[in-house]
Amino acid sequence: MKIVISHNSALEYWRSSTPPQQDSSCTAKARTLDRQQPSLAQIENLGLRQYGVLSEPVHVLARGSKARKPTGKAVHHTSIIELPEGALVGIATCGSGKLYVSSPELCFIQMAGQFTLPQLIELGFEFCGLYSLTDNDPRGFFPRHPLTSIEKLRKFSDRSGGLHGTKLAQRALRFVVPNAASPRETALTMLLCLPCALGGYGLDKPELNFRRNADRRNRRLSDKSFYRCDLCWPERKLAVEYDSDLHHTGSERIASDSRRRNALTSLGMTMLSVTKKQINNYTEFDRASRQIARHLGKRIQPRSKDFVSKQFELRAYLLGRTISPKSGYEGDAPQ
The missing domain is CATH 3.40.960 (Endonuclease; Chain A)
Incomplete structure (x- = not known):
């Protein structure tokens, strides 16, 4: 089974002070979502804290048109279209399944569905910048190398016309400086x-x-x-x-x-x-x-x-x- 951590939980993963983990056995080019939505027990058994995902509810993504009812523990998102190449990053093999996270490029578009334009522009600065926000440092951030680039975000958004948030993401990118x-x-x-x-x-x-x-x-x-x-x-x-x-x-x-x-x-x-x-x-x-x-x-x-x-x-x-x-x-x- 393929479990995809997405939206707010993916953002928390990429903001983790732990160096992002990737599993070479999970291809980063994977873009096909499972139709089966993970159960709460399956999500809890992932041990997501080790990947920097600390907050609840956990956001997950699957293929389909109807998501499970949100709970205090999990929010299920669905997509009826095939994701563009580079949408998912494999981070672990969990039992007989694979754990993926939305790539920074997909996460940027996903957060466009929740953020205002200034918030999204600020996130673009962060993703293409030399720091990540955190609550675990008195400065409110820690230094790191860029997660992505404006060019990668732009090319990905050009291939993501059917995804909710794409238009706002493209508008925000006009104002981002790396x-x-x-x-x-x-x-x-x-x-x-x-x-x-x-x-x-x-x-x-x-x-x-x-x-x-x-x-x-x-x-x-x-x-x-x-x-x-x-x-x-x-x-x-x-x-x-x-x-x-x-x-x-x-x-x-x-x-x-x-x-x-x-x-x-x-x-x-x-x-x-x-x-x-x-x-x-x-x-x-x-x-x-x-x-x-x-x-x-x-x-x-x-x-x-x-x-x-x-x-x-x-x-x-x-x-x-x-x-x-x-x-x-x-x-x-x-x-």
Whole structure:
């Protein structure tokens, strides 16, 4: 029997701090679903906690048009169409059956059926970024390599026209930027770059954690062969750094940041910074955003009459989720 963990449970699996497990005997190209829906006893016997699936109800997927009645322990989803290639990832052999999980690409579309557009865009940043959200770390996230890419998500959605959530997923992908290293980088980018109708300032999308190579002269100045810029618009030679409270404090760190900024400035880059205090204060963030816009040669001209209310809606969602009450620490991208 094939049991497929899907939707919220698949998201929990991919957010697990345990390295994702895959069973080579279960082909990742499998896409045919069983018509038989697993019983609650079969689901409970899977030992899903070892795969990072801790919450109930457990979401499972099978083929058909009528699902079993949801319980507090399990939610059964059904699909009447054959899934696209790459929809399922095999993770274990359980007795005489196989355990699968929705791939990040399928999970993204499945969550589109439950998330708002800003939530789905944020999830796209996470899946294509260098971190995963977690409740098991005081920062609220842990670093890891990307689960997928915008190109993979786009190609998969193009083959998934019959799946619920595909259209919203395709719309969300227009606004996703890869390589964010933390939830705060995601929030900052969304606040700056989402269209005004969604509460952003409509700025051009930057490159996140952009690598700027140093020349020989600058290597002598700071002993570094390259630098990472949080948000960068290379064609404008503009870099915006997010300065968290903890990550950029202390005399040694301040001195290191100063050397780094000086080196990047000598390479012709304009360096701007946005602090946690600025992001949290609407007026200060508005000033910082308009300063960034001027350097990009862009005028912020929202046409929507409810622009400010949309801004506050977006801020309430993003900042309420990403502020760490313990430290505000943002962490480093995995190398």
